[in-house]
Amino acid sequence: MDALVEVSGLTKRYGETVAVDGVDLTVLAGEVYGFLGPNGAGKTTTLRILTGLIAPTSGRVRVLGGRPGESAVLGRTGSMIESPAFYPYLSGLDNLRLLAEYAGVERRRIDEVLELVDLAERAKDRFSTYSLGMKQRLGVAAALLKDPELVILDEPTNGLDPAGMRGMRRLIRELGSGGRTVLLSSHLLGEVQQICDRVGIINAGRMVAEHNVDELRGEQELVVRAAPEQQ
Ligand code: ATP
Numbered sequence: 757m758d759a760l761v762e763v764s765g766l767t768k769r770y771g772e773t774v775a776v777d778g779v780d781l782t783v784l785a786g787e788v789y790g791f792l793g794p795n796g797a798g799k800t801t802t803l804r805i806l807t808g809l810i811a812p813t814s815g816r817v818r819v820l821g822g823r824p825g826e827s828a829v830l831g832r833t834g835s836m837i838e839s840p841a842f843y844p845y846l847s848g849l850d851n852l853r854l855l856a857e858y859a860g861v862e863r864r865r866i867d868e869v870l871e872l873v874d875l876a877e878r879a880k881d882r883f884s885t886y887s888l889g890m891k892q893r894l895g896v897a898a899a900l901l902k903d904p905e906l907v908i909l910d911e912p913t914n915g916l917d918p919a920g921m922r923g924m925r926r927l928i929r930e931l932g933s934g935g936r937t938v939l940l941s942s943h944l945l946g947e948v949q950q951i952c953d954r955v956g957i958i959n960a961g962r963m964v965a966e967h968n969v970d971e972l973r974g975e976q977e978l979v980v981r982a983a984p985e986q987q
Contacts, residue, residue, distance in 0.1 A: 758785040766815035777961035788932035790948030793958035799941035834904035840895030844884035869897040889920025
């Protein structure tokens with residue numbers, strides 16, 4: 757199977773702080789890969805490197821066969837890193853229209869992604885009236901506009917209420933079953949167990965384990981130590 761993300765020896769330092777410390781990570785085509793770890797483990801830093809937002813200090817990173825940030829790679833990757841920024845007084849639809857215009861995406865695709873994220877009925881309402889879960893789903897819709905092969909989501913359920921979490925998890929499962937490759941970060945063991953095929957566990961900047969999701973049960977203790985907050 758093709759590897760869409762190949763990372764080896766990835767390190768990112770901020771002065772004395774080693775945010776990411778020699779991480780190896782492979783995401784295969786068609787899988788939903790969970791990047792699990794507690795707050796401050798280095799998840800966001802790693803995903804920011806993979807999406808070309810920041811440069812690594814050292815290590816090898818290949819995304820879709822190229823370097824993060826290259827236009828050919830960006831065009832085939834959709835991402836939501838931290839909370840997405842939208843214009844509060846524009847509707848969800850108009851926010852997506854602006855992004856679609858910028859990205860050269862056909863209008864038709866906007867309707868498709870709004871359906872996918874279950875926002876079609878509220879599309880004409882102002883963004884500021886959306887619940888946090890709806891805002892996050894609009895962020896995923898924006899990430900899907902270019903019909904990307906690879907979708908990278910940083911803690912997409914963070915801060916959501918139970919209904920919002922269920923909606924987001926359902927959406928991610930649908931993306932996976934539709935054949936899309938998804939890399940998501942989470943600090944919730946139960947969440948990655950529900951929605952992922954494979955899980956890499958990061959703690960204090962280092963990968964401590966990698967498992968098929970059905971092997972996680974045997975490593976419960978290790979996982980819980982690395983990611984104590986469960987949902
Ligand atoms: P969270 O779930 O809280 O977002 P995380 O696993 O995503 O956690 P990171 O945000 O990647 O973790 O942070 C890893 C470490 O790097 C933390 O100690 C953090 O304080 C540090 N760090 C991250 N970004 C910077 C920065 N720009 N400058 C200095 N230190 C940073």
